[in-house]
Amino acid sequence: MFKIGIVGCGAIGSFISKKVLDGTIKNTKVVAVYDKNLDKMEELSKLTGAKICKSVDDLVKEDLDLVVEAASVRAVEEVAEKSLTNKKDVLIMSVGALVDKNLFLKLQNLAKNAGKKIYLPSGAIGGLDAIKAMRLGKIKEVILKTTKPVNALEDALKNLGYNVKDIKEPVIVFEGDVFEAIKEFPANINVSVTLSIAAEFPAKVMIVADPNAKLNKHEVIVKSSIGKLKVCVENVPFEENPRTSALAAYSAVRLIRDLAEPIKVGT
Numbered sequence: 001m002f003k004i005g006i007v008g009c010g011a012i013g014s015f016i017s018k019k020v021l022d023g024t025i026k027n028t029k030v031v032a033v034y035d036k037n038l039d040k041m042e043e044l045s046k047l048t049g050a051k052i053c054k055s056v057d058d059l060v061k062e063d064l065d066l067v068v069e070a071a072s073v074r075a076v077e078e079v080a081e082k083s084l085t086n087k088k089d090v091l092i093m094s095v096g097a098l099v100d101k102n103l104f105l106k107l108q109n110l111a112k113n114a115g116k117k118i119y120l121p122s123g124a125i126g127g128l129d130a131i132k133a134m135r136l137g138k139i140k141e142v143i144l145k146t147t148k149p150v151n152a153l154e155d156a157l158k159n160l161g162y163n164v165k166d167i168k169e170p171v172i173v174f175e176g177d178v179f180e181a182i183k184e185f186p187a188n189i190n191v192s193v194t195l196s197i198a199a200e201f202p203a204k205v206m207i208v209a210d211p212n213a214k215l216n217k218h219e220v221i222v223k224s225s226i227g228k229l230k231v232c233v234e235n236v237p238f239e240e241n242p243r244t245s246a247l248a249a250y251s252a253v254r255l256i257r258d259l260a261e262p263i264k265v266g267t
């Protein structure tokens with residue numbers, strides 16, 4: 001039996017758990033959960049039978065094959081560092097944290113020394129398989145244009161001083177590099193960091209708030225010496241958390257399920 005611990009019992013953590021329970025992810029059990037939100041943690045524990053942990057320290061001491069971080073950019077350093085130090089593989093959803101080169105290198109070294117893996121799912125975008133291959137040529141430009149409904153961007157927009165009720169037509173609310181993008185939209189644009197890590201090239205990012213949009217749209221463009229890639233995904237958002245695309249959670253489910261598969265498809 002493959003044993004998982006989950007930090008962050010929100011939309012993605014709960015979805016992964018349901019896919020363990022319904023057998024989409026086979027021979028697997030969610031054995032431990034942790035969340036700073038007690039209600040969500042208790043709810044997920046009730047659903048899965050997993051042990052409620054008092055802290056990340058408690059969770060990583062359990063007998064686990066994989067720790068899933070599905071909490072927040074701010075949680076990543078503690079969760080990943082403690083997982084690897086305690087000889088556990090870790091899957092990171094809040095990939096945005098890895099925009100910090102020092103953290104990226106620290107975790108990479110910890111993983112190497114522990115003989116453990118850090119998994120970064122494709123999340124809410126597509127095309128990383130091709131981009132990773134293109135990277136072996138010369139990457140010239142990486143662009144991500146994200147369009148989300150206004151309510152999906154609400155927290156970040158309020159912090160930036162927008163009165164969200166005044167947004168009546170599509171507005172470009174951000175244009176800049178991946179480093180600024182994840183700082184200003186930490187819960188909305190993790191994908192820009194995943195993309196930049198896959199390409200090993202910093203993405204240019206544009207974020208559009210569209211009051212008429214119903215879907216989370218990500219348009220990825222990569223220009224390289226090997227060719228040009230254009231991928232556009234239009235994702236259904238989660239009801240429980242409209243900031244998050246369903247595809248992001250499905251991508252994590254697929255990654256965990258594939259760990260046990262003998263045949264690997266895609267780069």
Ligand SMILES: NC(=O)C1=CN([C@@H]2O[C@H](COP(=O)(O)OP(=O)(O)OC[C@H]3O[C@@H](n4cnc5c(N)ncnc54)[C@H](OP(=O)(O)O)[C@@H]3O)[C@@H](O)[C@H]2O)C=CC1
Pocket residue numbers: 007008009010011012013034035036037040069070071072073074075093094095121122123124125186187188190191194240241243244245248
């Ligand atoms: N890689 C990708 O493509 C994508 C990544 N994401 C990222 O994945 C993560 C999970 O997303 P989602 O499930 O939708 O988010 P949710 O907000 O639905 O769930 C996150 C849960 O984690 C809790 N939490 C936050 N910080 C901590 C912490 N430091 N320690 C313990 N618990 C914590 C939250 O508590 P509370 O509610 O009290 O804040 C909440 O219960 C987010 O960081 C999100 O930005 C999302 C979509 C795509």
Ligand SMILES: O=C([O-])CC(=O)C(=O)O
Pocket residue numbers: 123124186187188189190191192216235243244245246248
């Ligand atoms: O789910 C999405 O559409 C993307 C997202 O929130 C993120 O990358 O943080």
